[in-house]
Amino acid sequence: MANIPKTMKAIRLHEYGGDYRFHDDIPVPSNLDDYEVLIAIKSAGFCHTEMLVRDGIFKAKQLPLIPSHEPTGIIVAMGTKVSNEFKLGDRVGALNLSHSCGQCPDCLNGKPLYCEDFNATGITIDGAFAEYQKADSHWLVPLPDEISFEQGAPLMCAGATVFNAIERCALKKGEILAIVGLGALGHLAVQFAKCMEFKVVAIDNRPEPLELVQNLKYSPDLTIDSSQIDATNAIEQINTLQSITTPKNYPGADVTLVLTDPIVAYTYALAITKKHGTMVVVGQPREPIQIEFRDLIFRDITVKGSLLSSIESARRMVKFVAKHGIQTEIKTYSLEEVPNKMMEDFHSANMKGKLVVNVSL
Numbered sequence: 568m569a570n571i572p573k574t575m576k577a578i579r580l581h582e583y584g585g586d587y588r589f590h591d592d593i594p595v596p597s598n599l600d601d602y603e604v605l606i607a608i609k610s611a612g613f614c615h616t617e618m619l620v621r622d623g624i625f626k627a628k629q630l631p632l633i634p635s636h637e638p639t640g641i642i643v644a645m646g647t648k649v650s651n652e653f654k655l656g657d658r659v660g661a662l663n664l665s666h667s668c669g670q671c672p673d674c675l676n677g678k679p680l681y682c683e684d685f686n687a688t689g690i691t692i693d694g695a696f697a698e699y700q701k702a703d704s705h706w707l708v709p710l711p712d713e714i715s716f717e718q719g720a721p722l723m724c725a726g727a728t729v730f731n732a733i734e735r736c737a738l739k740k741g742e743i744l745a746i747v748g749l750g751a752l753g754h755l756a757v758q759f760a761k762c763m764e765f766k767v768v769a770i771d772n773r774p775e776p777l778e779l780v781q782n783l784k785y786s787p788d789l790t791i792d793s794s795q796i797d798a799t800n801a802i803e804q805i806n807t808l809q810s811i812t813t814p815k816n817y818p819g820a821d822v823t824l825v826l827t828d829p830i831v832a833y834t835y836a837l838a839i840t841k842k843h844g845t846m847v848v849v850g851q852p853r854e855p856i857q858i859e860f861r862d863l864i865f866r867d868i869t870v871k872g873s874l875l876s877s878i879e880s881a882r883r884m885v886k887f888v889a890k891h892g893i894q895t896e897i898k899t900y901s902l903e904e905v906p907n908k909m910m911e912d913f914h915s916a917n918m919k920g921k922l923v924v925n926v927s928l
């Protein structure tokens with residue numbers, strides 16, 4: 568602990584709608600709670616949710632705020648009640664939850680993920696675009712040696728979110744999962760689903776992400792450019808994946824997983840979801856999703872959302888990534904590059920994969 572400096576480099580958001588600013592004199596977090604650890608950050612991912620915070624749709628407890636909720640690094644200090652499964656020097660990542668209330672129905676029923684009175688690092692309290700970050704040890708994810716810090720960072724939100732969402736789909740091997748939106752989450756979802764032995768249809772309306780997933784080690788069974796192929800034709804292509812075409816099978820995908828925001832993506836996903844199938848919502852569109860009663864009543868489609876991940880699912884996920892050698896397509900930056908170079912790339916139309924900041928690699 569003697570080596571921990573008093574000040575650190577960090578990125579801060581000072582006002583909603585404003586630009587990020589780089590600082591080199593921010594106080595290192597101190598006064599750990601009993602269950603907290605201090606992580607010396609190695610790498611930290613930039614998530615789509617960051618823009619919702621920047622625009623004030625998700626509100627911080629106070630500004631300025633250090634963004635990023637995808638940290639990996641090394642434990643350098645620990646509160647007195649942290650579980651002995653963790654020790655100083657451990658390589659870890661952390662989900663963004665912190666200090667769930669412990670008293671609401673969800674906390675009392677073992678679902679603290681749904682607590683409405685918690686903090687979230689990088690969203691309501693300071694996050695990982697800094698040399699040090701406090702984290703609630705209940706949400707720590709041990710990082711297997713096979714996974715580098717920069718590869719581990721995107722798993723803490725993007726990876727955890729899609730792995731949990733796919734687990735919640737409850738598909739059987741050989742069933743068809745259509746993944747709509749092939750950004751950072753989508754290209755991980757394709758790999759997870761292939762390794763789980765589902766048939767995977769990857770859908771986007773941009774050529775770059777479609778090309779990216781076709782070149783993955785675990786590539787989809789079918790890619791569809793939704794800017795060229797309408798839902799009716801997409802269903803015909805999806806049907807070619809049905810190994811046994813029996814009269815018992817309805818056309819379309821067993822489950823559609825929507826990982827993007829435009830409303831047209833939900834309309835398309837719903838249209839290609841098989842009768843009695845499920846559409847899982849992970850994107851966070853700013854407009855309401857349109858659903859016809861016919862889809863719910865006569866086609867018996869189930870629509871459900873999926874929030875981040877339980878800690879158990881996240882810990883399974885990193886082991887799964889290590890076992891299968893799943894890779895995230897990343898583009899790396901320094902902390903100093905966040906306000907300008909990284910943000911320019913984030914807003915460029917042909918952005919693909921995941922933006923990761925190497926804080927101290």
Ligand SMILES: [Zn+2]
Nearest residue numbers: 614616724725
């Ligand atoms: Zn996120």
Ligand SMILES: [Zn+2]
Nearest residue numbers: 668671674682
């Ligand atoms: Zn609670």
